[in-house]
Amino acid sequence: MTLDEALKAIPKGLYQxxxxxxxxxxxxxxxxxxxxxxxxxxxxxxxxSKRIWCRPVEMWDEKFDRLRIVKASELTEDDAVIxxxxxxxxxxxxxxxSRHRHDFKTCSCVNVSVDGGLDYLRRCYKKxxxxxxxxxxxxxxxxxxxx
Ligand SMILES: [Zn+2]
Numbered sequence: 732m733t734l735d736e737a738l739k740a741i742p743k744g745l746y747q748x749x750x751x752x753x754x755x756x757x758x759x760x761x762x763x764x765x766x767x768x769x770x771x772x773x774x775x776x777x778x779x780s781k782r783i784w785c786r787p788v789e790m791w792d793e794k795f796d797r798l799r800i801v802k803a804s805e806l807t808e809d810d811a812v813i814x815x816x817x818x819x820x821x822x823x824x825x826x827x828x829s830r831h832r833h834d835f836k837t838c839s840c841v842n843v844s845v846d847g848g849l850d851y852l853r854r855c856y857k858k859x860x861x862x863x864x865x866x867x868x869x870x871x872x873x874x875x876x877x878x
Contacts, residue, residue, distance in 0.1 A: 734760060737769045737788045745776055745870050746795040747812065754812055754870060755795065761785060776814075777830065777849070798870030803852070811869035813849045819864040826866065829853075838863075 732740070737760045746755050756776040760769055770785035786794070800814055817828035825838035831848035838844075843863040846853040852867055 732788060741771055741791055745798040747798055749794060749796055796872045799873040800868050800870055803865050803867040806869050808871045811871045814868045814870045816845055816848055816852055817866045818843055818845050819866055821862050821864060
């Protein structure tokens, strides 16, 4: 596989470990300085560790599925993972985001709060559900072989 082919086959973006369900971000394709073999350069998503890994390009597909990002309102799959947990208050205009499980954020007019990080979407609101706009995103597996 050439570098161009590898960049096309494994584009930058989010992938999910088939076994653990953990999400990773592909940063680039690297080339070995001695033998020119190709490696996927990646890290955890969200970026919670200093570690950056590399894995031979030809071994990538056996371990990872590519994720397609969809808005919460367009979600139809039930095995999706939360990629961002955030909402916009339609009263004060604040956009608030929960980055981890116990990260409880409230907008400045105290109408809406978000919680749950990437584990679950929890919402508290004073008015009604139309007083905020859901901005969360999910990752769903992209099956390259499907029509
Ligand atoms: Zn508000």
